[in-house]
Amino acid sequence: MTQQATAAGKPAAGTGRSELGIAALLGVAGAVVLWDASRLVVPYSVSDPVGPKTLPIIIGSLLLVTAVMLAVNVLRGGRGQAEEGEDVDLSHPSDWKTVLPLAGAFVLNILLIGVAGWVVSGTLLFWGSVWALGGRNYVRDGVVSVTMALLTFYGFYFGLDIKLPAGILAGIL
Amino acid sequence: MDTFNLLLQGFSTALTPMNLMFACLGVLLGTAVGVLPGIGPAMAIALLLPLTYNLEPTSALIMFAGIYYGGMYGGSTTSILLNTPGESSTVITAIEGHKMAKAGRAAQALATAAIGSFVAGTIGTALLAAFAPLVVKFAVSLGPSSYLAIMVLGLLTVTAVLGASKLRGFASVGLGLAIGLVGMDPVTGQQRLVFGIPLLSDGLDIVVVAVAIFAVGEAFWIAAHLRRSKMSTIPVGQPWMGKQDWKRSWKPWLRGTALGFPFGAMPAGGAEVPTFLSYSVEKKLTKHPEEFGHGAIEGVAGPEAANNASAAGTLTPLLALGLPTNATAGVMLAALIQFGIQPGPLLFQNEPILVWGLIASLFIGNTLLLLINLPMAPLWARLLRIPRPYLYAGILFFATLGAYAVNLQAFDLVILLVLGALGFAMRRFGLPILPLIIGLILGPRIENQLRKAFQLSAGDISGLWSEPLAVGVYAVVALILAWPLVALAWRRFRPGEEAVQVPASLERDPHQSRL
Incomplete structure (x- = not known):
């Protein structure tokens, strides 16, 4: 421990x-x-x-x-205690190779959400995050990403009456 | 009896199919987020806030309360089977509970935790129903100066009493208060900290800030330190208890409840202190002292009961005074504000259906939790196998979605990223999260009461201590501020005496665990 x-x-x-x-x-x-x-x-x-x-x-x-x-x-030598958690392993330093691509996926979504629409940007966000976090099962990850984006798009549309941007897929969705 | 009738009415609200469904949904979600690493009830409610805009407030709050209670049950499952306490309040459960699991008594540990949680939650909710109206009766007679004092006390205790480093607590509360300033000054209409950005002039949405700090900051933090090695979970069968286990559990349950409720109701009580107290009480009273440290059932039963009773206690100041004392209560207060409901003692008068429906739903939720946790514990434990990339990508995904759905503007996502980075840095450098959230929520309310107090006294500064309660509360505030000096003097004069022996894992800052 x-x-x-x-x-x-x-x-x-x-x-x-x-x-x-x-x-x-x-x-x-x-x-x-x-x-x-x-x-x-x-x-x-x-x-x-x-x-x-x-x-x-x-x-x-x-x-x-x-x-x-x-x-x-x-x-004077005082240090704040880094936060612990179930999945947190403080024995290695901050892993920027994970964090930076993750932030990249996040920024990409901000840039694309208005233009390309949530289904595209959300898929990229999820897929990119999974990749950054070490997922390498490209097909399964891709299917899950598209499913998540589509499900949330329609779920928000019909369930909550919130119209997320459709973007380039406007005529299709 | 008046309270009893109101409670019965509450049950008629809570038992409508719609609300019953939301209670079920809440306890299921709550148990899930309690079991899942990296996500706790406060984050779950923050993520759900944007989705509940169009819901009936009563239904939404019933669901949130279910998540709150459910998180406690789920949290104990993880700490027993995995020895990594999810919530700070289940740290103690992990000590004895995991030892029991290792010794092949996981079923009994889970059973005493679940049944103890049920007993404590039910008694705690009954105490809430009995005491909250009394607090309200007292509180409606209070003026703004007393409220101001109480809120200052609430803010200060969260900042200075809890947590490992007071200095870092104050830094965190300062940041939260500063974020709360952004937007229009309510009295003069001037813009503060807007920097000419029109999108900021309405202030930062509490939902966006909460999602950023809790969800985005946490996801990035865990991503940076993701555990690469597999953690071993102890396989478990059906939870059950033998006669001997019942005999050894029921007293700790009741004692834990007696400790948990009052601590939860206090401004800085929280769940950590009573669970620790309960543990040491049980250790002293037990007839099996040799088992402590090797898996004593009393060491699971007492703290788990204290944990759940304190959750009910926390709801007392939240509903009766509008004063949140932990992160989950803070987010629930944000939910009330989002629905345009004014928190405070008038809540019981203005929204009796909501308040009593909520309290009644707690009884129902607690029963549901016992039913879904006792037979289905092995099923819940399977959630731990979810691939981590999916879990944390999912948290980011839903955080983005939720924050975007509030106003449908990409600018909120920029705020989300910036404040998420702040949340990351705070975790990295040990700044507690709770003071920021409470400061953000209470800051504007404190300013409001401060100015109201002055308006009532026509600008006379003595209006701040015109009420005896305000004076009393300020005395407590002064005591808390002066405490380090007192403690220092104490240590000077009694240098030989060491602090009470604390188990190693207790020395962690209670707020360092996920919220």
Whole structure:
């Protein structure tokens, strides 16, 4: 079990100081929230002394403070515990060879869904994701993908009255 | 009795064929997602939210509650047969349950978990029906300042009390609150964090955010660390219990229920603490101490009961106050908002049919769960054999579909990807997910109550503590914030004393498990 390793707060995946990136993200988010708040106009109002600005300022400050504290924490050797799960094996580092094609399939769907329609883009999304995750049974994977896309298309159309884009197959479906 | 009549009316709502069908669907789906790795009740409900736009709210919520309860049953099956607890609340079940399974007593472990869950769920739901109206009676007299205080407490406890790292909890809640800011300010109508993108001016859809953080982030995270080696499942026959097992189980069931319900109902209770407490209580009271650590049935019966009773407890503040205390309750609150139903104490007055139908359906769902889990456990365990590429491709597929179906615009998918990446990074670096979701949901409501409180006091700041309850709650808030200092001082003065012995697997952050 990997639990002994993580109990000390130092997970197998999570070495190095890449967590500083999270601190940077928090800092940027805080700065953006504060900057955005600064351009809000506060109309004088007796009944609404809180105004639209108060909460953004609190939240932006909270983000900045956590950014600084997290940076200090990481520099002192603190590490966040990577999440575990049933299918998660933290003994190897993040496998970008799986994640990037997966993200690629996702982006492809965003680009195609309007033009080519859900049946085409959804099939590619499912098939591409299965491929990225290691499925190599091309015929079976393809059949499952097309079936899923078609079933959801018609299921949404008839069952939920939601018309997903038909795209290039507009006349056929 | 008034409550009793209302409950009977609730049963007449829940027993209509339509609602009964949704209850069945809910418990089946719930058990399935509980058994399946990588997907839990909160994610399942988030994925289903877009599909339920056109449904009757009562039916949809009955289904969601079925998923919630069902996830608990399914989760225990996995932790017993696979020793990888799906839900954080079944971590304890895995300790003794898996040992029992290894020793050839899987059938008894599954049976005591299922029957214990049923007993606890039924008693817990009865307690919910009895207590929620009392809480409401008290809560309707409260003004915005008290609500504000209660919600701040809820937000803070989720952030600071649960979880391994308070700092990372606060970072997560900050991000959730910031996401909640996007859109139009409700009072002055000014746009916040819109950056001139018209599609953002209505704010980010909670459904899209929830699907992104729960489903997309989780799928990418698991994809990055997919277990390549096959996990071995212990084969199982029909669950059953002998006379001796019953004798050893019934007291732990009741004790577990007594621990689980109040913890679930508390703002930061959750299911992890009571399951752990129940385990240590049973370990102390057992007549078979030598079996603990090697598969003691009490160690499964108690925590499983506590787990399910806490689920019923969680519904008390959710229905009576509109205060979610865990991820699933958070998504259910998002569902209420989606249906245009105002959560809060007036829910019982405004939507009696929905509330009592929902409570009655919990009794029905619990019974259904016992029926489908006892004889069919081996069948459910087969779900574990689903090829992982299909499972996670399917999660991404349905996440995309659901988020797209909300507004039929590809822009939502971009948001989905960006926030999915955030969800991935949060899992990678140990930022808990729960504070983000609760912050996202409670943030706008807190702001709303804050400004209402000021409107009522005509801008006088003392309006914030005009009610005694508000003062009391703020005292608790201050205590929680000051707690690390208190704890530090305590440790200084008593350096020799070690913390209570905790089983190794308990030291994991309860929120690190999938939600």
